[in-house]
Amino acid sequence: MLHDHKHIFRHGMIFLFMVFSVLYAKPADNVEGRHLLLPLHTEVQTARPVRNEHYLSPNGLFLIHYDNSGTHAVPQNFTYDPNIPDYIYGAARYLEDSYYVLRDSLGFRTPPVDNVLSHEIDVYFVNYTNYYGQTFLEQEVEPGVWTAYMTLNSDLENASVFYTTGLEGLMVTCAHELFHVFQLGYKYRSSDVFYFEMSSVWFEEYMYPEINDYHSYFTDYVTRWNYAINHSSLYYNNVGFNFYIDARYSLPGDNVILAVWEQMISENSLNAIRSVLGARGTSFENALSNWGIAQVLCSPYASDDF
Numbered sequence: 001m002l003h004d005h006k007h008i009f010r011h012g013m014i015f016l017f018m019v020f021s022v023l024y025a026k027p028a029d030n031v032e033g034r035h036l037l038l039p040l041h042t043e044v045q046t047a048r049p050v051r052n053e054h055y056l057s058p059n060g061l062f063l064i065h066y067d068n069s070g071t072h073a074v075p076q077n078f079t080y081d082p083n084i085p086d087y088i089y090g091a092a093r094y095l096e097d098s099y100y101v102l103r104d105s106l107g108f109r110t111p112p113v114d115n116v117l118s119h120e121i122d123v124y125f126v127n128y129t130n131y132y133g134q135t136f137l138e139q140e141v142e143p144g145v146w147t148a149y150m151t152l153n154s155d156l157e158n159a160s161v162f163y164t165t166g167l168e169g170l171m172v173t174c175a176h177e178l179f180h181v182f183q184l185g186y187k188y189r190s191s192d193v194f195y196f197e198m199s200s201v202w203f204e205e206y207m208y209p210e211i212n213d214y215h216s217y218f219t220d221y222v223t224r225w226n227y228a229i230n231h232s233s234l235y236y237n238n239v240g241f242n243f244y245i246d247a248r249y250s251l252p253g254d255n256v257i258l259a260v261w262e263q264m265i266s267e268n269s270l271n272a273i274r275s276v277l278g279a280r281g282t283s284f285e286n287a288l289s290n291w292g293i294a295q296v297l298c299s300p301y302a303s304d305d306f
Contacts, residue, residue: 026132028161049124057092063120072127074154094174111185114147125154132173135180144187150177163216175207176200195269197235202242244291249280
């Protein structure tokens with residue numbers, strides 16, 4: 001989430017307080033940990049974390065801050081570089097790969113920088129118990145447009161807490177949190193937090209389709225079909241709607257999720273979805289209805305063009 005606890009507490013909201021505010025978090029998502037899910041909550045970060053080590057990603061896009069010892073230490077494996085832990089080496093590449101897909105393949109505008117003399121996006125590794133990662137709003141550079149930095153979990157090995165562990169967990173977290181940083185370069189409204197999360201989970205799967213971390217949300221989703229798409233308990237679970245409209249209404253060079261985000265600059269997410277789908281010859285209501293039907297008439301029972 002923007003304060004984004006990737007999975008166990010995946011629900012979050014922006015709370016604007018002084019300089020630093022959490023927007024979303026990707027909470028831990030193990031099914032066994034679902035009783036730990038919390039309602040919308042707010043956390044305030046009064047200062048950036050301080051770490052002893054720094055690593056600039058290969059193409060200079062990210063400055064990664066981490067520790068090799070102590071509470072927030074990352075795993076001490078050194079396969080690729082004798083001076084850089086594999087966890088950091090991998091994170092730098094997952095972040096850069098995700099950045100290029102967002103910018104070059106999908107066409108998202110790059111986020112505002114927090115320092116004109118140093119354009120890197122800052123990433124801090126933190127020992128979280130129940131979060132994969134978080135994204136913090138920092139400076140409002142124009143109305144509703146924010147710079148941000150990320151915190152990522154320094155240890156994702158606990159399979160009793162995290163549905164996706166190790167480097168695969170790190171991969172989807174990098175994609176999820178980075179998309180939040182991009183999203184904040186469009187427009188932040190508190191009413192749109194649900195779509196921030198739906199979109200970041202969608203991008204996890206777009207970026208790393210082989211990992212399928214989003215499967216951890218399905219059990220909760222299928223027992224709550226009576227909730228609205230923007231209900232606070234389903235911010236992550238309703239990612240299926242983005243999968244559906246992407247598959248049905250995206251065209252080569254014209255991704256429907258990108259179109260929604262571009263429209264969100266001028267109107268809220270629900271109206272933006274309505275506008276974008278209307279321009280593609282359908283309606284929000286029709287897409288919601290067909291998405292629901294598709295979840296029942298799935299697999300061999302679905303018609304090819306449904």
